[in-house]
Structures are given as C-alpha cells and as structure tokens.
Amino acid sequence: MRILVVNCNTSAGMTAAIGDVARAAALPGTRVVAVEPSWGVSSAEGFYESFISAAAVLDLLATTEESFDAVVMAGFGEHGREGARQLLDVPVVDITEAAAALAVLVGHRFGVVTTAPTAVAGIEHSLATAGVAGRCAGIRATAIGVLDLHGDLDRTAAALIAGGRELIAAGADALVLGCAGMAGLDLELERALGVPVIDGVAAAVALCESLVRLGKTTSKAGPYTRPDLLKDRPGWPVGLHRPVPVDA
Amino acid sequence: MRILVVNCNTSAGMTAAIGDVARAAALPGTRVVAVEPSWGVSSAEGFYESFISAAAVLDLLATTEESFDAVVMAGFGEHGREGARQLLDVPVVDITEAAAALAVLVGHRFGVVTTAPTAVAGIEHSLATAGVAGRCAGIRATAIGVLDLHGDLDRTAAALIAGGRELIAAGADALVLGCAGMAGLDLELERALGVPVIDGVAAAVALCESLVRLGKTTSKAGPYTRPDLLKDRPGWPVGLHRPVPVDA
Amino acid sequence: MRILVVNCNTSAGMTAAIGDVARAAALPGTRVVAVEPSWGVSSAEGFYESFISAAAVLDLLATTEESFDAVVMAGFGEHGREGARQLLDVPVVDITEAAAALAVLVGHRFGVVTTAPTAVAGIEHSLATAGVAGRCAGIRATAIGVLDLHGDLDRTAAALIAGGRELIAAGADALVLGCAGMAGLDLELERALGVPVIDGVAAAVALCESLVRLGKTTSKAGPYTRPDLLKDRPGWPVGLHRPVPVDA
Amino acid sequence: MRILVVNCNTSAGMTAAIGDVARAAALPGTRVVAVEPSWGVSSAEGFYESFISAAAVLDLLATTEESFDAVVMAGFGEHGREGARQLLDVPVVDITEAAAALAVLVGHRFGVVTTAPTAVAGIEHSLATAGVAGRCAGIRATAIGVLDLHGDLDRTAAALIAGGRELIAAGADALVLGCAGMAGLDLELERALGVPVIDGVAAAVALCESLVRLGKTTSKAGPYTRPDLLKDRPGWPVGLHRPVPVDA
Amino acid sequence: MRILVVNCNTSAGMTAAIGDVARAAALPGTRVVAVEPSWGVSSAEGFYESFISAAAVLDLLATTEESFDAVVMAGFGEHGREGARQLLDVPVVDITEAAAALAVLVGHRFGVVTTAPTAVAGIEHSLATAGVAGRCAGIRATAIGVLDLHGDLDRTAAALIAGGRELIAAGADALVLGCAGMAGLDLELERALGVPVIDGVAAAVALCESLVRLGKTTSKAGPYTRPDLLKDRPGWPVGLHRPVPVDA
C-alpha cells in the first residue's frame, strides 16, 4: 500500500519530520511518500495561510502523476480536505479529524494544544464542519510558531505540557497535538501528563491503512462528486484506485 | 467611497453582470470596481473549485495596488472570507452572510436557491461557520450550472421559482439567491412568489456602505490579526483605511 | 426616506439621545423621527419591563397615523420585534439583531456590555431567537442602570471598558453596546480597547436604509402574516408601504 | 391551596372552559380561580397578539389584590412567563412548558397540535427558550381558529386527530394540545390515536400543586429578581407567599 | 395510589432514607413502597456501576409480582429509565429528569451538586438524552462518596453548600440535589443559599402522582413498545394499569 502524506506548508524540513512519524506509524507493508506543495506558505497559523495552503495542496494532488492508495492531509485545522475528496477516489484523511476520531475512543473529552492563537478559530471550524467538536474540551495556543517548534525542544515540550495541564483542568482526559509539526511529541506529553495524547499524523496513517484494507473509497454520490472542470483531465486520481495487499 | 467587488471565478462576463447589480444597489457617492481573479476556476460549484477560488481571490486582494474602503466577496458559499479579513483592515463582506443578514430581518426563515447539487454542502458550511444557519429553512439546487444561468433566462427563472416554491412549502417565508450569477433575478422571483428575495451582491454592497459610513474596520484583536508572513509586505491593505464621506 | 425610531421606554430624554445617534448615522436624505410610547416602563432591565414595553411599543406602532418607510426598535434585548413585523409591511429592525449582524462582519466573536444583571437573560433569549447567538462570546453587566448611564459618563465609560476587557479576555474581538441608552459611546470604547464596537441604534438605521433602498418589505407568507384582529383597522401599516428615493 | 389560572385572552367563555378543566385536574383541597385580563386580545394566534396578551396578563397579576399560592399561565406558546416570575414569589407555570414536561415522561418524542399556522413560530420560540424543544417531533397547525375550536367539536376533533396522525408518522409517540382552548379534548385524542395526549392546563395545575406542596418558590437570585420599578408597590406578590396545606 | 420507588443500589439503609423522603412528599392517599435490587452495586458513582445498576433495577421491575401505579427510579444520572418505560405500561419517572423538570419552573438555570467526579459525565449524558440539559448551568462534584453522605452530615452539608455557591457564581439560580442519597438535604441548602433546591426523589413522587391522577400511561407507539422477548411473560407490568383515586 502506498500513502501520500502531504505537508500543508512548503517547509521541506517539516515534510521530512512528518514523513518520519508517518513511517514509524505505518504497517510493515505500507510505503509512505511525504511531500510538500511547490508553492504556498512556509507555515500556516491562521485563516489566510490556511486558504492559500489548501489551494497549493489541491494543486499538488491534481498534478501528481504517480498514484497512491490514500492521502493524508498533514495540516492541523487547515482547509481543503473536502476539495481533495472531490478530486480523488482514494480515501483522504485529514489529521485534524483523524486525531479527534482516535482521541474519543480512549478519552471522554479531548483538548487540543496548538501553536499560534490565530490558529484556534480555524481549528474550531475544522472540528465543527467535521462534526467532531462535541467532545472537544478546549483548544490552547502555546504561542510558539510552527517553524519554531523544533528550535528549542525543551521549551516546546514545556509549553505543550503547560497547555495540556490547563486543558485537563478544563475537563479533558485526552489530548491531541494541534500541529503537524508537533508529530512525535505525543509520548513525551503522555509521560508528563498521564493521559493519552494523539498525534494526528500517526492517526491519519492508521486510518488510511484501515480504509484501504477494508476496500473503502471516497463516495461519489454526494458533494464529493468530481467537478466538471476536471472531467477531461487525465491522471491518477480518477479510476485508478487499486486496493493493494498489506504485504505489497 | 470605493468598494471592490470580487467575483470568485474567472468569468469576465459574470464579473460585468455582478458589477452592474452592485452599482445599481450602491449609494450615489459609491464607486464600485468589479474584478475577477487572474487565475482560478471558471465557475465554483463545489468544494474543490471553492478552495482554488479562495486562494485566487486572496492573491488578487494581496496584490491589488489600489486601495478600497471595503471589499465584497461575490461567491455564494465560497471559502476565503476569514482569510480576506486577516489580510485587510477594511471591512470584508461575503455575499452569503450578507444575504442571510438581510433575509432574517424581513422573513422568519429563509430558503436558498442555488445551482449545482454539489454546491449545497459548501453553502451549509458557510452559513454554519458564519453563525447564521439557525434560521435557514433549506437549500435547493436547480441543477443549472453557474455559467448556464444566463443562457436561457426563462428556464433559469422557472427553475428558481420551482425551487423557491419547495422552500416555502418547507417553511421559508423569504428567499436568498444562492449564486452571485443570479444577481438581478430577485425582483422576478418576488413577483412570482410573493416573498422577499435577497440578492447577496446588493446586500453586501449595502452592508459595506453601512460599515464604512459608521467608521468600522476589521478587528485585529483576534483571529483576523494580520499573518506574520505579510508583515513586511507593502500595499494598500494595511494601515490605509480612510473612511470616505458618502458624497466623496 | 422616513424612519421611525422607537425608544422602548417612556424616558423622553433617552428618546432624544437615541434620536441624535440615529440622525448622525443616517444618510443625508433620511428623516429620522424618534418617539417613545405614551405608557409602559421608564426603563427596561429585565423580563417584566421588557414584556410591558413590548406591548406599549406595539400599541404606539398600531396607532401612529403617520406612515414611515421603516421602523427601528431601540430596546436592546427587549421583546416585541416579531409582533411589529406581523403588524407592519415596512421593514422592522431591532437594535439587538442589527448590532449582532454588523459585529460578525468585522469581528470573529462579539461580546455584549449591558446594564443590569437582570437584563442578561433577556438578551440571551433575543440573540437565540434571532439566530445570531452562535458567535456571541459572552454578555457582561456593568450594574449601572439604564437611566444612570448618562449620570456620570466617566464612571459609565470606565464600567463599559472594564466589561469589554473581560469579554476580550473571554474570546471577543468585537463589542456590542447592549443598551440603547449607550448610543454614542462606541467611539470611546473603540479608542480604549482597540476593537470595533457596534452601536445597535446606528446599525439598525443603516440596515433599515439598506432594506428600503433595495425595496424589501416584511414577508407576509409566514408567521408575520397580519393578525385577523387588525384586519379591518385603518392605518399606515397596511398596504401603504411606498419605497422612497434616498434623496426624498 | 389556591391557584390562579390566567387565560391569556379576554374571552370569558374560554376562561370558564379552562377553569373547568383546571378544577377537574386539581386535588380535592385546591381552589382554582380562573380569570382573564380586562384588556388585551380576544384570541392569540401569533406574535402580535401574544405580546399584547403578555402585558395584559402581567398587568392583571400586578393588580390582583387577592393572593394565591401559584399561578397557571394558560396561553399555549404565549409570552410573559419570565415576566410573571420576576413579578411574583409564588410558582408560575406556563401550560407550554408544563405540557412538554409531562409529555417527555410518557413518550419519547412529543408532537404539538395547534390552531393557526401563524402560532407555530411562537410555540417554537417558547419551547426553545424553555429548553424543552429537544424532544419535540414537530408542530402541526389545524387552521382552526382559537375561538372556533368549540364551534363544531366534531370538526375540531377530526382536525386534531389528522394533525396527530401526521405527527406520529413524523416520529411522535405522545401529543400535546397546543392551545388552552383545546383543554378537555385529550381523552378523545387518546382514544382515537392510542398515544398519551397531554393537556397543558391540567399539567400546569398538577405542577403548581407539586411545587406548592414541596414548598418551592420562584428564585430571586437571578433574572427573576423583582424589578426596581415595583419596589415600593404594595400587593400580594411580594412577601406574601404562604404555603397552604392541601386540605385548606 | 401505589408508587414503587426503586433505589438503584443495593444499600438497604439508603432505600429506607429514600423511602422516608418519598413518603413525606407523597399525597395522603399515596402508598410508597421503597425497594432496592437484590443484586448490583452498593453505590453508583460512574458509568460502570450505572450500567450494572440499570440491569439490576430492570430485573427487579420485571420480576416484581405486585403491581403499582407508577415507578420512581431513584438513581441520579443512572441509566435504565427508557428500558423501564419499554417494560412497563405505568408511568416511570427518573429522579434526574424530575428534578430538572421542577427546577426550570422556579429558576432560570439550575446547577447540580453531586458526589464523585466520575459521576459527572453520566449526569451530563442523562440530562442530554432527556432533553433538559439546555438550562443546566453546571454540575459540581463534592468528592464525597454516595455511602459517606450520611456519615458526617455537617461535612456533607458544608460540601454541598460550597458546591452550590460555585454554581450560583456560574449562573445558576436554582439547585438540584445530584444523588438520591442527598434526599432531605434540600431545605438546609435553601436556608444557606437562598435559592430553591430540588430533591429529585420528592419531585419524582409528585410527577408520578400527577401522571397517575391525569390517567396518563407510557406510550407504546414508539421506542417504548414492549420488547418481543417479554411477549409471553405474565406479570403486573402489562395491561394491569388501573388508575386509583387519590383517597384510595
């Protein structure tokens, strides 16, 4: 099985880190390809960047010649997932909804620790339109920028732990890492806080694998019907879905 | 006062029609400039086109050298409005929320008549994230494409009237035209159906004029704080807002 | 265009102040007539007064012999707006919903600063039944009575600013003046707090002007159908609506 | 125990009918006094009448010299209940919320059969602000006016039964009589439809008796705090509550 | 009239206390029989115990040979009420919904003071599925276990009063005792806090009496239709409902 993991920003360093986390989470037979769009924003921390990023990611998906069995959209709270579903037949899993989907299986209410305060409203919209906001106990911003997360890891971890403590006090008993750039920090938070912490990238990889193995593809009977303007466009997304055995 | 009306698709013909409606609705002292993005989609009838369109419109707004007192986003149910608010200081009014805002002042519940069935889900998201879905009685698609609306006007009007009747039967006592390309058809529907019909383009122009005349600008204290990546970018959007007398 | 602005209480001094704010907000061609009911309550700060006030305002509207192009109901959070819509053909705009309608165009979430703690629940009901509560970040009472607002303006402004700060801390990035008697204080709050502040009276005048200029009248196809008991009653509200040019 | 049952309209005939139903539902030791306001509307079938009625009922309550142990507000979907709670210390029970409160104890979802189509929106508001709309399966109007209900009882019963059937098909397994003027028709509907049918007048009497017997009075710690303008007014509502034994 | 009050746990001491409160609340002609299940849990303070308790209570109801006119389920926030309604024809009233039903008649928002923090989520579910969560201002746990409530009554009362104060500060103007084991403490809290305090056991008895006296039984037209597996089972629940005069 081949999964395309798309970083929503143009930072190749972050793509590499996301790819590592995705690969660590994947089944032995899964091949993960991590990419970033060739244009767009270096980081997405608010509505403006999110909308630019959405188009850049969709452009990447529409022009990728290679075909994949599933796509992970690795931008927490970013826009575009329903557009990718309209474009593609293979499953598309956004890390925002993936993290929420697993969090509610191991906790009663989840909290989200994220980066900039300007990112919070977009995450709220993303959870609400995904229909999974009902069990979110809150979102806390650490005020550490996406690209600074890996600068001083101790400071990052301390900020996430502080945010996590506030969320637990507010009723969360599970946490979600609210940025693809935090991928891999879940275990450190779990140790510090004693609650399950979900990394959306790993969660999305696992959900993609599950959907592919169960043979499920994106519905073309509703709003994800392929748009007319792509009708005559050649390419992998349409009609090329072929479920691949796990050991492929 | 100068208002920039941005068609969300690249169809110059539709831009012209939207501009005419906007000008007809504007106060004597208002100058309306209607534009379309230089790239993007020829029409937006679903999530994929909507996300491409959002970035194209934001790109247009970020690179327009001239300054305006307010911006109308003329794509019904399309994405991007919160991004434009982050980019700009001047008021940004989306025709979706503008239509709903006026409709609930003259009717108890409003219905939306729109184009393609694939557009419905995006309109639902747009009304929900705008916080104005509570008084929407339903959305009906006519199955007439955005670019075909003006092809056979009798057929278009008949389809809108049929959709309007269904919505009234479902509890609506006011209607909203669910596509910028329908601008100008409100009066015909009013005559046929006997309920107020709101055209979002005209509504948005009026709301822009109201906000500018009252001296209101977009809040920069929350998620519409300007993104860092535009910090050093010159241009009209930042700091250039100057309320203009109506008779300017 | 002629707009009737109805103070919801019997205080002539407040009527005068509201009228001044309404006139300052109006277009050059608009004539504003501000009135108060001949009976009712001297101020409305809770459910009991609100219901008395609603009937007194409706009585005033039903017996006014002169006709107007639109009506502003200038009681924040007070009852009666749907009754006035049933009675009249011309647009009726309540300052509560008007303020919310403009606030969500320039801010992501709005807060309301009001007078007595007993007024809060009525404002919540009013926003909820108007369908615009979804983006309200909270309501703060200053504990200054309606009729004391203008007694010590420095104290009033200080209390409103303190309430506004709490609301901003709670997630608001725009504010709404939660009492018609606060009309005119929006600019002082804007200067102090750096967020847009909406005065419902000014907002309602602008919305009335917009609706009249666009030729919209109140729907008579749903719950605003005129009640039978007024069927044979002569008077301006029924059938006399005549859109007036802006420069009339 | 003495319960004041207030018809919301001025029709003495309906007051008598409501009083009979209330007395039939009351405990042996309860004395029911049924009254109507001395001014207001002959029937309430929409927002306008409802607001007039609310003030007339509050006026009656504020000027009644005799004291009672509880008040039933016998107008289905009509306004005013929170105002009466602000005015009085004794329990105030509105037949709308009373009917819903009992209906959800014997059915999973309840439907409401009411009179004029214009009454539906007010009932929706009343259930929503009471916080009991979540289990309402729908509201059906019979198009029989309040004052015509008793004109041709067979026609009335047939219309109510037809409306009830539609509601059951829409998911209701219990019904509520949506007009005080329907009081007494519950048994006939039960026989015809085989589901429990709640009469709000009887339900409200029973709830008043329960509250009085348990010694509960209206909270004065929140929005039902007595308004200042009634501070110096003499009368039964303030401080005169005295729980009376059932056999008084 | 005969009412069966079922303690949800196996503690005979608590059954006796609940029975005393129920009898004190009942009408002269009502006979209260208080029982506990013969198996299950000694106290229910979380989901696990609640589900065990639900089955034990249903087992008790299905095997009780004597017949009753109504059933009170005396476990605050515990599961099972809809199952009992499916099993029985007579009215079934859960103390959770009973307390909420009366609380919203005398207060604008109610708060719940309960025992263990683990009980809060179940109470939230119970209020939500009952459709009465909309007016709940919050739930506070005292961290006193169900079986310790009567150990040191002063400590219990102090904890409940402290929790009540927090809830009032959070917007409650009425309180609900969130555990059957607190029955009887309502008066002490009322004296200390000055707001109405509802005891669910007393409330449920009064609601049962009301339903029986009005001749209402559980609907068998929806999800409370008797399950097939009990079709051939003899016993009181089916078909034996006989309304009994109050003075029986």
Add this chain to the structure above:
Amino acid sequence: MRILVVNCNTSAGMTAAIGDVARAAALPGTRVVAVEPSWGVSSAEGFYESFISAAAVLDLLATTEESFDAVVMAGFGEHGREGARQLLDVPVVDITEAAAALAVLVGHRFGVVTTAPTAVAGIEHSLATAGVAGRCAGIRATAIGVLDLHGDLDRTAAALIAGGRELIAAGADALVLGCAGMAGLDLELERALGVPVIDGVAAAVALCESLVRLGKTTSKAGPYTRPDLLKDRPGWPVGLHRPVPVDA
C-alpha cells in the same frame, strides 16, 4: 495482538458470524477471539434489551481471566461502552462509533440501516453521546429482526438496499450497517447502491489495531477512572496492558 470481540447478545451463531467478519478484517498478526455473554438477551432491539445486554457484557469483561490488547463491543447502538472503558485499561471500541468514524472519512453524511424500529432511538442516543451524530443523515429500520437477518438473505439484502436508497435520497452519500448481525453485507450493498458502506465490526477491529499499534490506552484521568468497587479485584483488565507487536 489479541482482540476480544464481544457479541452483545447470547446467540452463539451470531458470535461466530461476527468473529468471521472480524477475522477477515484483521491484520495477519492479529488474533481475534469472539465471545458472547453467558446471560442476557438473545437479541437487542430496543432500550430494555440494550440495558440488560450492557450489564451482561460488562460482567463478561470483568470475569474474563485471559487478557487482551483491545476489546470490540459488537452491539450496534447498545449501551455499556463507557462502562467497559471504566473497567479496562486497554482500548474499547464500540462498533457504532467505529462505523461513524470511518463513514465520515469517505462520505459527507452517512445513513444507518438497522433492524427493528424500536432500535432507532437507542442508536440516536449512542451517536449523540459519542458526539458523532452531526453528520448522520438519518436512520432507517428494515423491520427485520436481528435473528431473522440471516434467515432469508435475499430478503434481508433487498430490505437493506431499499432502506439505503431512502437514506441516499435524504442526503446520505455513505451508509453504515446498523446491526452487528449484518456484518459482511457491506459489499453487496456497495455494489447495489454505489456508495461506501461501513461494517462496524470490521471498522472497530481496524480501530483497535490502530490504537494498540500506536500504544494508546484508555484514559484514567477522567470519568473512565476505575470504580472503587473493583479496586481489590484481581484480573487482567488492570495494569496488564502490554502492547504486542503486529507479528506477535
């Protein structure tokens, strides 16, 4: 990895069928053990059976001596999942929420086809308390009993297809099999209806595998804290969780 799949009813034949579907969905290294409770109900099609079943399943889980890495609760819409989470440290996945979690990744709104009409309300509660009801387009009952599903497979398939068609017409673009006994019929429905169809048993197995492989366990920081009454009980659930390699 070892997964315990618990049929919620006592039908060994259904356990075998569920086990087969679970095994077909599982990864090569996963060992599935399917069991049914030793007491309870032969099928669960309403609230009463669901509550009995919940206790029987919890009893089974509390007394199973063998330990597992995760538990699938294979009763669609049945109660008990939060109780199992309180009891166990290992992940517990209910097929109701599992099906919804995957369905919203491949469709915009999902519909549920289920068995008896009496089962619908319980499914609604289950989706609502799981926080995933927002994207459910409806639930349709086929009126085929749980134990009759496999009697005449053609009739069952036809009924499911008819129900699915209604749901698609009502806005669903994906379906969920609303009964564990339907496991395996997803492919037939997909072929007939052209939309993705999710089988909750397969979905739950995949989600269990994902959680175990990511090392996640049930939070013990909130309402899933282990109940005191199990404090001294020996057994696998507590402290025995040991993540097992996929190839174990």
